[in-house]
Amino acid sequence: MAQLLTDGEIDAALSELPHWRRAGNALVRTIESPTFPDAITLVNRVADAAEEANHHPDIDIRWRKVTYTLSTHSAGGITASDPELARRIDALAAR
Numbered sequence: 001m002a003q004l005l006t007d008g009e010i011d012a013a014l015s016e017l018p019h020w021r022r023a024g025n026a027l028v029r030t031i032e033s034p035t036f037p038d039a040i041t042l043v044n045r046v047a048d049a050a051e052e053a054n055h056h057p058d059i060d061i062r063w064r065k066v067t068y069t070l071s072t073h074s075a076g077g078i079t080a081s082d083p084e085l086a087r088r089i090d091a092l093a094a095r
């Protein structure tokens with residue numbers, strides 16, 4: 001099973017992910033897109049990346065604001081897969 005990151009490892013990962021914050025056992029970022037269709041386009045790109053990585057975010061869609069919550073459900077917290085997916089989401093959001 002994937003190994004949980006320590007608090008120190010999570011802090012170190014977050015120091016390189018300025019858009020993300022820790023909320024308990026998860027990494028969270030809200031991305032506001034210019035329009036609702038833009039927000040959904042990004043959600044679809046994230047879905048493709050998540051499927052490819054077999055690591056899936058929880059996604060909360062509120063009009064143009066989408067909140068991505070990353071944790072490794074099978075491990076009950078944050079593993080290396082979570083900052084990895086956060087970096088992928090950042091790259092897609094910057095397109």
Ligand SMILES: C[C@H](O)[C@H](O)[C@H]1CNC2=NC(N)=NC(=O)C2=N1
Binds near residue numbers: 057070072073074
């Ligand atoms: C069997 C398969 O590996 C699992 O169901 C995957 C799919 N996507 C997943 N995504 C996330 N975020 N956590 C998981 O534990 C997880 N498990």
